[in-house]
Amino acid sequence: MRLVIARCSVDYVGRLTAHLPMAPRLILIKADSSVSIHADDRAFKPLNWMNPPCKIREEDIDGSLTWSVIHGKTGEKLVLTIEEILHDSSHELGIDPGLQKDGVEAHLQELLAEHITTLGDGWTLVRREYMTAIGPVDILCRDHLGGSVAVEIKRRGDIDGVEQLTRYLELLNRDPRLAPVKGIFAAQEIKPQARVLAADRGIDCVILDYDGLRGIEPENPTLF
Amino acid sequence: MRLVIARCSVDYVGRLTAHLPMAPRLILIKADSSVSIHADDRAFKPLNWMNPPCKIREEDIDGSLTWSVIHGKTGEKLVLTIEEILHDSSHELGIDPGLQKDGVEAHLQELLAEHITTLGDGWTLVRREYMTAIGPVDILCRDHLGGSVAVEIKRRGDIDGVEQLTRYLELLNRDPRLAPVKGIFAAQEIKPQARVLAADRGIDCVILDYDGLRGIEPENPTLF
DNA sequence: GTGTTCATCTCGCAC
DNA sequence: GTGCGAGGTGAACAC
Numbered sequence: 423m424r425l426v427i428a429r430c431s432v433d434y435v436g437r438l439t440a441h442l443p444m445a446p447r448l449i450l451i452k453a454d455s456s457v458s459i460h461a462d463d464r465a466f467k468p469l470n471w472m473n474p475p476c477k478i479r480e481e482d483i484d485g486s487l488t489w490s491v492i493h494g495k496t497g498e499k500l501v502l503t504i505e506e507i508l509h510d511s512s513h514e515l516g517i518d519p520g521l522q523k524d525g526v527e528a529h530l531q532e533l534l535a536e537h538i539t540t541l542g543d544g545w546t547l548v549r550r551e552y553m554t555a556i557g558p559v560d561i562l563c564r565d566h567l568g569g570s571v572a573v574e575i576k577r578r579g580d581i582d583g584v585e586q587l588t589r590y591l592e593l594l595n596r597d598p599r600l601a602p603v604k605g606i607f608a609a610q611e612i613k614p615q616a617r618v619l620a621a622d623r624g625i626d627c628v629i630l631d632y633d634g635l636r637g638i639e640p641e642n643p644t645l646f
Numbered sequence: 647m648r649l650v651i652a653r654c655s656v657d658y659v660g661r662l663t664a665h666l667p668m669a670p671r672l673i674l675i676k677a678d679s680s681v682s683i684h685a686d687d688r689a690f691k692p693l694n695w696m697n698p699p700c701k702i703r704e705e706d707i708d709g710s711l712t713w714s715v716i717h718g719k720t721g722e723k724l725v726l727t728i729e730e731i732l733h734d735s736s737h738e739l740g741i742d743p744g745l746q747k748d749g750v751e752a753h754l755q756e757l758l759a760e761h762i763t764t765l766g767d768g769w770t771l772v773r774r775e776y777m778t779a780i781g782p783v784d785i786l787c788r789d790h791l792g793g794s795v796a797v798e799i800k801r802r803g804d805i806d807g808v809e810q811l812t813r814y815l816e817l818l819n820r821d822p823r824l825a826p827v828k829g830i831f832a833a834q835e836i837k838p839q840a841r842v843l844a845a846d847r848g849i850d851c852v853i854l855d856y857d858g859l860r861g862i863e864p865e866n867p868t869l870f
Numbered sequence: 871g872t873g874t875t876c877a878t879c880t881c882g883c884a885c
Numbered sequence: 886g887t888g889c890g891a892g893g894t895g896a897a898c899a900c
Contacts, residue, residue: 452689461741464697509649517686522666524662
């Protein structure tokens with residue numbers, strides 16, 4: 423990884439056209455040749471960048487330094503014009519062991535499938551990721567009377583999720599072995615608008631208690 | 647901006663729980679106190695980060711360096727345990743003049759509004775951003791016969807955009823001053839599935855020629 | 871490869 | 886503040 427602090431201007435031509443006026447910035451050049459330009463705020467997003475795979479060509483034209491970064495597949499172009507280099511250092515980092523995550527949608531699905539009776543006594547799991555022509559339904563199960571129920575799981579329940587479940591239900595209800603199929607929209611948090619739309623479509627809403635499903639004290643986790 | 651290359655492990659507890667094992671990485675500490683941890687690949691996304699507003703507390707416990715970053719509003723926590731610092735430098739950058747963009751949806755909307763006859767001879771603009779209860783319709787106009795037309799503009803036309811326009815049309819058609827309202831889905835590129843759904847809903851699709859609208863040679867832009 | 875969906879999405883804007 | 890939509894979204898996973 424090469425760290426450069428420099429006064430530079432940047433031009434990007436690709437999915438859009440963008441320009442950064444001359445100013446001091448951080449330029450990150452990583453081992454995969456990807457380049458990102460950072461200002462002195464915002465943790466997440468660089469001002470400008472080029473994703474791998476790409477190639478960097480360094481040129482010295484009329485005493486002004488120019489770095490051209492070209493994407494290998496799309497031909498997108500990022501051109502840095504450098505007026506003054508204030509810092510330049512390189513470091514060997516090696517490949518990263520990577521991030522270990524917990525608490526995402528897949529895990530919610532897993533937990534709810536394991537504890538399907540959370541939705542009602544006597545309910546049984548048919549299967550997770552029940553395949554349909556337009557995609558997999560998160561969970562297909564049966565209620566205590568044997569009626570089919572399709573469950574759509576989201577971390578945060580939005581209007582889109584209700585639309586998605588609606589499309590699944592429309593399709594599933596064409597299958598005589600399943601019909602009639604009820605819908606349940608399950609999420610850790612459901613937006614009011616999504617709740618209204620769900621009610622209008624005859625879909626029940628269920629709030630998922632992540633920690634409860636894990637059987638852990640429902641308390642804010644602390645590190646130390 | 648402070649640049650630190652260090653062997654570190656990272657724990658994040660907040661919207662999810664995540665852990666990075668001990669390894670050499672870049673730690674960026676910006677002027678707004680935001681922190682991001684980068685591996686030696688991927689231009690865009692840090693391995694881990696904390697957005698502003700946040701506070702950093704540095705501690706030296708049992709000879710091992712610990713940086714705790716806590717978000718000011720949500721209480722999210724990022725804890726860095728540092729084993730060895732390989733590089734540490736600070737740089738004054740000042741505030742950035744910012745990115746100038748061109749070619750986004752707003753500009754497409756502007757251009758199409760200016761050249762509304764692109765959609766048909768004798769068509770007239772009613773207004774851009776026509777407000778409804780569920781949000782603004784990109785363009786409302788009238789065709790050569792005076793019939794109302796709602797236009798949804800996207801850079802890339804996806805199934806979501808068709809759903810969105812459908813909701814607007816449903817609402818607009820309840821207004822007796824406007825009904826019946828036709829729909830047009832306009833984008834630089836329209837996905838086949840979106841096209842099928844639009845056809846099914848009686849919505850016309852129009853491909854927007856960005857350079858054509860600008861009156862510029864429809865050629866790939868090159869920098870030099 | 872293309873398509874679909876998730877994300878600690880981030881970010882901006884309007885109400 | 887909250888909601889909604891855009892993003893050069895990026896990234897992962899299925900087909």
